[in-house]
Amino acid sequence: MTPSNAASSPDPTVQPVPASVVRQVDAADSTLHNPKRAVLSIGANLGNRLENLQGAVDALEDTPGVRVKAVSRIYETSPVGVPEGEQPDYFNAVVLVKTTLPPSSLLERAQAIEEAFERVRDVRWGPRTLDVDIVSYQGVTSAEPALTLPHPRAHERAFVLVPWHDVEPGAEVPGHGPLRELLPTVERAGVRLRDDLTLVLPD
Numbered sequence: 013m014t015p016s017n018a019a020s021s022p023d024p025t026v027q028p029v030p031a032s033v034v035r036q037v038d039a040a041d042s043t044l045h046n047p048k049r050a051v052l053s054i055g056a057n058l059g060n061r062l063e064n065l066q067g068a069v070d071a072l073e074d075t076p077g078v079r080v081k082a083v084s085r086i087y088e089t090s091p092v093g094v095p096e097g098e099q100p101d102y103f104n105a106v107v108l109v110k111t112t113l114p115p116s117s118l119l120e121r122a123q124a125i126e127e128a129f130e131r132v133r134d135v136r137w138g139p140r141t142l143d144v145d146i147v148s149y150q151g152v153t154s155a156e157p158a159l160t161l162p163h164p165r166a167h168e169r170a171f172v173l174v175p176w177h178d179v180e181p182g183a184e185v186p187g188h189g190p191l192r193e194l195l196p197t198v199e200r201a202g203v204r205l206r207d208d209l210t211l212v213l214p215d
């Protein structure tokens with residue numbers, strides 16, 4: 013923002029804005045000029061899994077203050093945390109975004125996108141049309157139950173680390189280490205590339 017200058021303005025209704033006020037407004041607005049990088053994990057094991065994941069990518073891109081920078085390949089993955097055979101396989105992918113939203117607003121938006129796909133939350137780790145988790149937000153750490161950063165289970169989930177490595181091989185999970193060191197520690201047998209399918213990065 014540039015301070016308005018009454019002397020150079022022909023419009024008598026334009027009042028000069030003191031430079032100190034301009035500085036305060038600009039400081040409060042600094043996130044607008046300073047987008048943060050966030051990593052989101054998307055998953056679906058009900059309905060049309062491919063359409064649900066693509067819908068999540070499109071809805072993220074349609075969000076003011078969010079820009080989708082990269083989308084991983086799609087993996088078909090065995091459900092983690094439930095007895096074998098109890099749930100259909102997931103499609104999982106990872107989306108990198110740049111955002112001017114603070115973490116709490118990004119989570120609200122992620123949850124609104126899940127709701128739009130009629131996700132029902134009844135049992136923990138139950139099957140779902142769409143799950144959108146914040147894996148990491150610009151190295152921020154938080155132990156808040158409502159928003160734990162990085163995601164508390166991301167570092168042990170092959171269905172997160174494998175697609176994340178596709179799009180950001182040099183990344184690290186804050187507090188846990190680089191992806192290339194974490195990947196050999198996780199069980200990858202249940203994570204199968206679906207190279208016949210792709211997610212489209214919105215224009």
Ligand SMILES: Nc1ncnc2c1ncn2[C@@H]1O[C@H](COP(=O)(O)OP(=O)(O)OP(=O)(O)O)[C@@H](O)[C@H]1O
Pocket residue numbers: 119133136137138143144145146147156157158159160161162163164165
């Ligand atoms: N990084 C995070 N991303 C998304 N949700 C989070 C995060 N940290 C904490 N939460 C909280 O977790 C709650 C449960 O989220 P959700 O229903 O998506 O869990 P889940 O996908 O079943 O399991 P998991 O958390 O193991 O992925 C949400 O209401 C949210 O407030």
Ligand SMILES: Nc1nc2c(c(=O)[nH]1)N=C(CO)CN2
Pocket residue numbers: 054055056089090091092093102104137143171
């Ligand atoms: N394969 C797979 N398993 C899961 C997934 C997921 O996205 N993929 N999400 C869960 C809760 O977030 C629990 N288990």
